[in-house]
Amino acid sequence: MSRLIHTSAPGSTLLLGEHAVLAGEAALVCALDKRIFVTLKPRDDQSISINSELGYYQCPLSLFTQPNTKAQLQDQLKNTPAKFRFVLAAIQQASQINNNRLQLGFDLTIRADFKATVGFGSSAAVTVAVLGALLRHTQQKQQEVNLNLLFNLAYRAIRAAQNNQGSGADVAASVYGGLVHYQPQLSSPHAQLQQHIQTLKPKFHYPHIHLIYSGYKTPTPVVIAHVAEQFKNKPNKLTAIYQAIAQCTQQGLKALTNNAGVIEGLATLATAMTTQQVLMTKLGVNNDTLQNIIDHLTTDRNIFAAKISGSGLGDCIIALSHTATPPRLTAEHAAQGIQYLPAAICPTGFCYDH
Structure with missing residues (x-):
């Protein structure tokens, strides 16, 4: 139970497309050389702990392993500390896949190259890094992460933590890196978002x-x-x-x-x-x-x-x-x-x- 899992994801900033991307228009978003780092340490009990510069939080694993509807999951998040909401939303998403392989607890240690107060897409970056660690934690055998799966889970976690708001542009940058052309495609008010994500290779170096x-x-x-x-x-x-x-x-x-x-x-x-x-x-x-x-x-x-x-x-x-x-x-x-x-x-x- 002592195997440590280390992950990281970059912060991001929007170059073009703010606000319009929420209405389904395209945006250009940049991954930055400032990252959030997560270490997951498995436990042999049913407890989860989160330790970061924002503070310390502990809760039972059973909070996430009981069957819940989407509405119940969102209500669950509303009753958690706001500063840990994105991390807990990531744990929620991980608990809903792979027949819920979160059988034992874990400790999460989070550190960052930048302060959460300056933006840099910190919520998306920490969500992606935590989910990546949990995907590795629940694997039967070690393998590379499926980036498309990681994006979809992180995107759902972000929206759950923000009352169904968020375009996912910052999530795309944190998952794929570089300079990303991103467009959520809204086919109908009730349809699931289908994203177009293209990592650009500029003809010249990154600006x-x-x-x-x-x-x-x-x-x-x-x-x-x-x-x-x-x-x-x-x-x-x-x-x-x-x-x-x-x-x-x-x-x-x-x-x-x-x-x-x-x-x-x-x-x-x-x-x-x-x-x-x-x-x-x-x-x-x-x-x-x-x-x-x-x-x-x-x-x-x-x-x-x-x-x-x-x-x-x-x-x-x-x-x-x-x-x-x-x-x-x-x-x-x-x-x-x-x-x-x-x-x-x-x-x-x-x-x-x-």
């Missing part, structure tokens, strides 16, 4: 990106609710914005995959990013803090474009550059908690660490 943390983060469900409220009487206007964002994503995809030169490709990508930033403002997810960061970045001659990355109303700004040299921030920025977060696009998705 240099720079991430600036705004000093605070508004939870994604809160931002989504804010947008819904803003447009509750203007559905056609919201649809038009989503379609325009989708066009930005398509423009960015072409920039990354066509045969143009590096500078021309970056210029086209920059145009798509700048256009989407205007659309993010129209959605109502921009504010003075974010706009001031963007305005500052665009005075840097090395920066081609800058926009909100993620849902908005806080979190990160992503900047596109032709160089790895970080943009300069001011003492005033530092006083506001605004900080540069070193990160780069990384080709490695989920993996078992040895």
Whole structure:
């Protein structure tokens, strides 16, 4: 019972397609070279423990092994600490497959290259890393993980933990790595989502990106609710914005995959990013803090474009550059908690660490 299982999954950030991806449009999402690491240690009793920088949590295995309906599983999660909800949702999903091979408990130790407060798709990354460990834990014999299965389980876990919200774009980046073209295909209101996932191989090297943390983060469900409220009487206007964002994503995809030169490709990508930033403002997810960061970045001659990355109303700004040299921030920025977060696009998705 002493075999340790080590896994890791990358954080992520959206390049193009925010919000529209929730309506079934495509997005471009980047896996980052900042990872979450999970160690699973089997136990010989019926207890589960979780230990991370967020704290410690313990519960009985029986919480997850009893037959439950989908509604009961979601109610179960609502009664758990919010900071452990994604980990527990991952355990839930693992308990529903393979004839429930979670026969004995385990200890999970979680550490990260980055703080959960800065975003970076930490919820998706930890969900993927935990599920990967549990899939290996329940195998009769050691084998490589089925990435498509891992994605589907993690996607369901994320939505269960977020009251059926979430596009799955960050999950795709954490599972497959690199730069991902992702599109959930909504065939009907009641149909299961069928995703299109393509890991891109740009004609030139991965573009240099720079991430600036705004000093605070508004939870994604809160931002989504804010947008819904803003447009509750203007559905056609919201649809038009989503379609325009989708066009930005398509423009960015072409920039990354066509045969143009590096500078021309970056210029086209920059145009798509700048256009989407205007659309993010129209959605109502921009504010003075974010706009001031963007305005500052665009005075840097090395920066081609800058926009909100993620849902908005806080979190990160992503900047596109032709160089790895970080943009300069001011003492005033530092006083506001605004900080540069070193990160780069990384080709490695989920993996078992040895």
